[in-house]
Structures are given as C-alpha cells and as structure tokens.
Amino acid sequence: MLHPYRTFNNYLKEHFGTVVYRVPIDAGFDCPNRDGTRAFGGCTFCDENGSGAPTIKSNIKIKEQLIHGIDRIKYRFGAKKFLAYFQAFTNTYAPEGVLKNLYEAALDHEDVVGLCIGTRPDCLPDNVLDMLAELNKRTFIWLEIGLQSAFNQTLDIINRAHTAEEFFDAVKRAKKRNLKVATHLIFGLPGETKEQMLSTVEQVAQTDIDGIKIHQLVIYKGTPLEKEYNSGSLQTFDEDDYVNLVADAIEMLPKDMVIMRLVAEGTKDELVAPKWALNKSQTIIKIDKIMHARGTEQGCRYQSFLTKSDAPTIPA
Numbered sequence: 639m640l641h642p643y644r645t646f647n648n649y650l651k652e653h654f655g656t657v658v659y660r661v662p663i664d665a666g667f668d669c670p671n672r673d674g675t676r677a678f679g680g681c682t683f684c685d686e687n688g689s690g691a692p693t694i695k696s697n698i699k700i701k702e703q704l705i706h707g708i709d710r711i712k713y714r715f716g717a718k719k720f721l722a723y724f725q726a727f728t729n730t731y732a733p734e735g736v737l738k739n740l741y742e743a744a745l746d747h748e749d750v751v752g753l754c755i756g757t758r759p760d761c762l763p764d765n766v767l768d769m770l771a772e773l774n775k776r777t778f779i780w781l782e783i784g785l786q787s788a789f790n791q792t793l794d795i796i797n798r799a800h801t802a803e804e805f806f807d808a809v810k811r812a813k814k815r816n817l818k819v820a821t822h823l824i825f826g827l828p829g830e831t832k833e834q835m836l837s838t839v840e841q842v843a844q845t846d847i848d849g850i851k852i853h854q855l856v857i858y859k860g861t862p863l864e865k866e867y868n869s870g871s872l873q874t875f876d877e878d879d880y881v882n883l884v885a886d887a888i889e890m891l892p893k894d895m896v897i898m899r900l901v902a903e904g905t906k907d908e909l910v911a912p913k914w915a916l917n918k919s920q921t922i923i924k925i926d927k928i929m930h931a932r933g934t935e936q937g938c939r940y941q942s943f944l945t946k947s948d949a950p951t952i953p954a
Contacts (some may be wrong), residue, residue, distance in 0.1 A: 642929040643888050643936035646849065646898040650721075653778070659717045660754055661707035663700055664726040665740050670760060671799035672727075681786075682796045682862040683824065683855065685908070700743050708749055721778070722747070723754040730757040734765050738773075745777055752778025759783050759808035760800040771815035780849070783808055784822045788838040792827050797862075802841075809845050820849030820898060825883060826875045827855055828866065832883055839887045843895070843940060850895055852887060853902035854880050857910040864910055877914040881924045885932065888925075893937035900925055 650658040671677040698706070704722060711717050722744035730737060741753055753773070762783070770779055787793060788802045805821075812819050821842060825835045842850065854875045857867045866872040875883075884900055891897070903918040914921060929935065 641897075641926055642934065643891075643897045644894065646896050649849075649896045654719060654751060656719055657715075657717060658719045658721055658751065659711045659715065660721045660723040661704055661711065661750075662723045662725040663703050663707075663744065665700060665724055665729060667724075667727040667729055667731050669728045669758065670731060671797055676760065676799035677797055679797055679862065681798060682866075683827075683858075685858040685861050700740060701747070704744060704747050704750065708747070718749065719751050720747075720749050721752050721754050721780070722750050723756075725754075725756050728758050728761050729755050730766050731761045734769050737766060738769055741773060745773075752780065754780045754782060756782040756784070758798075758800060759785070759805040762808045762812065764811065767812055767815050767817070770812075770817055774815075774817055778818075780818050780820065781812055782820045782822065782849075782851070783812070785838070785842070786822060786824045787827055787830060787834070788841045789830065789834055792830055792834070795828050806841075806845065809847060813846055818848045820851065820896070821847055822851045822853075824853060824855050825880065825887075828863075828872055835883065836886060836890065839890050843891050848896060849898050850891065851899035852884060852897075853899055854912065854915070856902040856904055856912070856915050858904060858908050859910055867911055874912040877912065877921060877924070881921065881928055884925050885928045885934070888929065888936050889934050889939040891936055892940050893935075895936075897936065 647657070669680055672680040700722075704720075708717075708720055711720070724740075724744075732740075741755075744750060744753060755770070770781065773779055783805065784798075785802070785805045786796065786798060788805075790801050790803075793799075793801065809819055809821075823835075823838055823842065839852075855863075857863050857872075857874060863872060867874070888897065888900075901918045901921045902915060904915050906916065909915055
C-alpha cells in the first residue's frame, strides 16, 4: 500500500538518487530551558536523553559515534550513504566556531552526505544561520526547529521557554538563507483541544517549511509528565482518535511538504503510556488505511482552509 503522503525516505531518495539513512549523534549540548538561561528542568515531555535515540553512545566523540552508527546501519540494511543527525538536546546552542568544528567533524566521514540539525527557535542567531547557509552551499543541510504547539499558553505549560512568535521568526530568517527547514509538533499536550492542534497545523502549513514531524504525546519514565499521568490529571490519545486526527492534519498540509514522522515510539523499559506506541508500524498502517478509506491524500484540504475568512494568521 502506497502512503498517501510524501515521506522523508522518498524525498531523500529523490534528492540523492539512493537510499540515505540518518545516524543519530549526541554532541554534548544542553538546552536554554534546562541550564537556567531561560528556565530549568527542560521540556516536561523530555527524558534524560534529550529526545535522542537510545542507540546513541553519548560518551564517545562524534567521529566514533558516526563510525559506530554507520557500521550498525550498514550491517542491518546494507546502506551506503548517511546523514549525521545532531539529535539530542539543542544542537545550535554554542558559539559559532564550536558549532562549525562539530559539523565539519561529522562531514569529514566519507559516507556522510549531509547534516540534520535539531534545535530550538531561540538558539538560531543570524551568525549561526549565516554559517549554516555557507555549509549548505557545499553539502546538504536539514534544519529541524522544534515548535510542538503554536499556542504560547501550551508552550508555557510544557516549559519550552520560547514563544510561537520566535519560532515563526526563526523560520523566516532560515528560509531567507535558502535553508531547508522542518518542524516538530506534538498532539495531545496538556490542556490542548483537537481544534488547537489543527490550528497549529494550519499555521505551519502557511509557512514555506519543507518538512514536518507529528507525533502523539508519549509519557516516558523519569519525565515530569510521568508524575502528571500517574496522578490521573493527564491522559494520552486513544489510538483510533489519534489516527483520525493525524489524517485530518495530513490532508491540510501542502502536497510538497515532507512528512518525516507520524508516530512516536518507545521500548517497554522506557514507555509509560500509551501502550500502543510499542507498535509504531501498526499505527502507520492505520493512518494509511483511514486515508485510503476516505479517498483523501496529503494536501487535499490545503486550499480550502487558506480561503476561510477565519483562517489563523501567522505573525508578520
């Protein structure tokens, strides 16, 4: 069954002419909402890995992490080309010179064809964006700027310690430099309605963002949200409700936007809820099936909400 949306794997295959795999890296960064610059404690949904993959060996240098990750993926999939994925914590949260040295170290591997860099909107000053734009002239740069929600009240609740306005400003400044930009959204954050979640999707759809990650709120062990969940004050999505909401969101996104993720997952050792997150592939199949049953595809409702008189507007 073909996906009724544009996947990141297909995008990379179109761009590079071959299958390309991401190798997650922990470069030792922190976050400004963890170290006290803007707040303490980090995002309430984030565990001690800083949203990094459990396969990351954060106690070794970047080159060694890459070698380990590339060898593992080569053995499993027979892959030949890779993107170094600076995934854990905020990967532009350092002086420009430090960042450039780290990025260059990753690009030094002969099988690495580019970088994916995960960050926050408040950690993208113009000089860092200028440096990324220079790198982008000779390699592939994919910048992932987390948003989670376009509602500042929600961002305060989850301790993001930045605003939606900062996000849209960072996107505009990055796109002016011809950088490829993606964002992350979470459905099911505390206090949010389905209407608010889809409003965030509408606002993101009105930008010229290249890619998007959407996933359900997942409660991991050791996070502040675990206490809320265990107290009964926080619920997670039912799988079928989530599947239908994601289908709605995909229909609202531009046809050329790359869909990078639709489901968050976890292992039995780290996952508290929802338990259906243990079977990511099952949920993706359900999303595809519901869209095929509807007879819809990515972008089929994109123009209709743009013409609504009450459509939300993004900051100027």
